[in-house]
Amino acid sequence: MPDILNPELTIPEVDVDQNTGLRDLGSDYLTKYGFHDPEEYFHKGAKGINHEVVEMISRMKKEPQWMRDFRHKALDTFYAKPMPRWGNTELLNQIDFDDIYYYIKPAEFQSKSWDDVPENIKKTFDRLGVPEAEQKFLAGVSAQYESEVVYHNVKQELTDMGVIFTDMDSGLREHEDIVKKYFASIIPPEDNKFSALNSAVWSGGSFIYVPPGVDVSVPLQAYFRINAENMGQFERTLIIADKGSRVHYIEGCTAPVYTSNSLHSAVV
Amino acid sequence: MEDAYIRYTTIQNWAPNIYNLVTKRAVAKKNSVVEWVDGNIGSKLTMKYPCINLVGEGAKGEILTVAIAGKGQHQDSGAKVIHAAPNTSSRIIAKSISKDGGRSTYRGLVKAYPNAINSKVNVECDALLLDDKSRTDTYPTMEIDSDRVTIEHEASVSKVAEEQVFYLMSRGLSADEARLLIVNGFLNPFVKELPMEYAVELNRLIELEMEGSVG
Numbered sequence: 001m002p003d004i005l006n007p008e009l010t011i012p013e014v015d016v017d018q019n020t021g022l023r024d025l026g027s028d029y030l031t032k033y034g035f036h037d038p039e040e041y042f043h044k045g046a047k048g049i050n051h052e053v054v055e056m057i058s059r060m061k062k063e064p065q066w067m068r069d070f071r072h073k074a075l076d077t078f079y080a081k082p083m084p085r086w087g088n089t090e091l092l093n094q095i096d097f098d099d100i101y102y103y104i105k106p107a108e109f110q111s112k113s114w115d116d117v118p119e120n121i122k123k124t125f126d127r128l129g130v131p132e133a134e135q136k137f138l139a140g141v142s143a144q145y146e147s148e149v150v151y152h153n154v155k156q157e158l159t160d161m162g163v164i165f166t167d168m169d170s171g172l173r174e175h176e177d178i179v180k181k182y183f184a185s186i187i188p189p190e191d192n193k194f195s196a197l198n199s200a201v202w203s204g205g206s207f208i209y210v211p212p213g214v215d216v217s218v219p220l221q222a223y224f225r226i227n228a229e230n231m232g233q234f235e236r237t238l239i240i241a242d243k244g245s246r247v248h249y250i251e252g253c254t255a256p257v258y259t260s261n262s263l264h265s266a267v268v
Numbered sequence: 269m270e271d272a273y274i275r276y277t278t279i280q281n282w283a284p285n286i287y288n289l290v291t292k293r294a295v296a297k298k299n300s301v302v303e304w305v306d307g308n309i310g311s312k313l314t315m316k317y318p319c320i321n322l323v324g325e326g327a328k329g330e331i332l333t334v335a336i337a338g339k340g341q342h343q344d345s346g347a348k349v350i351h352a353a354p355n356t357s358s359r360i361i362a363k364s365i366s367k368d369g370g371r372s373t374y375r376g377l378v379k380a381y382p383n384a385i386n387s388k389v390n391v392e393c394d395a396l397l398l399d400d401k402s403r404t405d406t407y408p409t410m411e412i413d414s415d416r417v418t419i420e421h422e423a424s425v426s427k428v429a430e431e432q433v434f435y436l437m438s439r440g441l442s443a444d445e446a447r448l449l450i451v452n453g454f455l456n457p458f459v460k461e462l463p464m465e466y467a468v469e470l471n472r473l474i475e476l477e478m479e480g481s482v483g
Contacts, residue, residue, distance in 0.1 A: 084315070087373075088342045091313040095287060186293050186321075195291045210272075219277075241272035241300070250277040 048098040051075060054200050057103050061169055061203075064176065074189035074199030081193040100232040102201045110149055110167065117143075144204045144224045144235060158216065164209040165220050168236050171207025178209060182238055198234045205235030210245040219248040270324065275303040277462065282310035284340060290316040298324030298353075305461055306333040308343050317375060319348035322356035322384075329358040334458045336474070337370030337402070346375035346407075351384035351417070362393040363458060365451060366402035374406045378419075385416040395425045396454050398447070448475060 054075050058068040083092055106121060149167035164175060172179045189199035206222045224235060241247050282288055288311040294302040304318035320329035335343035349358040364372035374393045395404040406423055428450050436446035451474060
């Protein structure tokens with residue numbers, strides 16, 4: 001088993017060929033990269049942000065054209081927007097956008113059972129007590145590691161009541177009509193520099209829809225973890241509570257200590 | 269949507285080298301309730317101001333935030349509420365603790381449009397400083413364009429008083445335990461809103477944060 005918790009592990013950079021390489025990467029990813037080999041079971045792009053990176057993320061996720069266009073447009077907005085001139089501008093201006101990984105895919109597939117989550121990632125979440133809490137008091141759990149949600153499970157009762165609780169990427173695939181209607185309707189990319197950046201490179205996060213009159217009495221939870229150095233995690237969460245419904249959503253976040261900086265910029 | 273209820277709870281405990289720059293916003297329609305419960309313990313710089321747009325008549329919004337800023341950390345957090353319908357109400361409770369030279373900032377905006385008649389606004393910001401090296405700032409903004417809105421605003425900055433610690437020590441507590449007790453008392457309104465497991469976890473985190481923080 002690969003020791004992906006060990007930051008010393010050298011991960012070969014995937015060659016991001018800006019013209020042809022990308023296309024291959026997106027279409028052949030599943031067949032080309034095996035699950036068990038340490039160097040192939042997750043993807044780490046190059047550092048920095050540009051239209052090619054945005055294109056790669058969208059292709060790897062096999063997104064519809066409108067979302068791809070949305071991402072590219074948001075990136076232009078990100079370039080155009082100035083840094084906030086308030087708050088701690090000294091620290092803000094120290095952020096080096098070229099020194100960040102914008103997309104890291106830790107595992108090939110998302111799992112419904114903790115047994116299928118890659119051993120080392122599972123160990124991390126075990127240590128954080130996520131599976132234990134799930135058994136005890138949660139109705140659904142989603143666990144995001146770097147850019148992708150690696151584990152997701154919802155109690156059957158909720159599904160039977162018509163509640164949708166999934167990661168944002170699956171939400172887009174399976175409920176495109178709802179997502180298209182509400183996505184970025186409350187926070188448009190133009191809102192601020194970081195919402196534009198998130199819109200361009202978002203990955204993971206939660207998508208929740210609660211049908212009219214349904215009371216989700218037990219909390220739903222998402223857990224976010226950044227593991228790699230210089231990682232940027234950009235989750236995107238959308239919650240829609242229809243007429244007369246009730247829901248409680250909890251999120252928790254941690255990351256190990258490194259000497260260099262990482263960026264967590266979510267849009268909820 | 270109408271009559272809906274959403275509560276969104278966050279406990280962020282990032283490592284001290286993480287920039288945590290998050291945009292959170294909700295729209296509350298007629299008679300619906302939105303609650304943000306937001307705890308910021310870790311990160312290098314946090315800039316996060318959960319927002320609620322009260323667009324439907326009778327909508328309610330509540331934002332409860334806690335920030336703990338330690339050495340080298342800046343927690344710049346707050347809340348934003350926009351009243352854009354009649355009979356809406358909002359409550360903001362922001363608490364911050366600064367220690368070991370940490371810096372916390374409350375930045376808040378409450379806006380009421382002319383149609384927000386009979387609306388209520390209640391803002392409470394409390395800051396606790398554990399030593400002389402730490403810093404706290406409050407930037408509350410209120411833009412009220414309706415003369416039929418009730419507003420309450422309270423802000424306080426306090427230092428852990430030596431006499432409080434001394435009093436508790438005279439009851440047999442160590443200086444550390446005394447400070448921890450004062451901090452826990454300060455945060456209690458926040459902690460009691462959390463599910464039990466989280467409350468326990470948060471108390472444990474605070475205990476770890478507070479270890480050896482006797483100045």
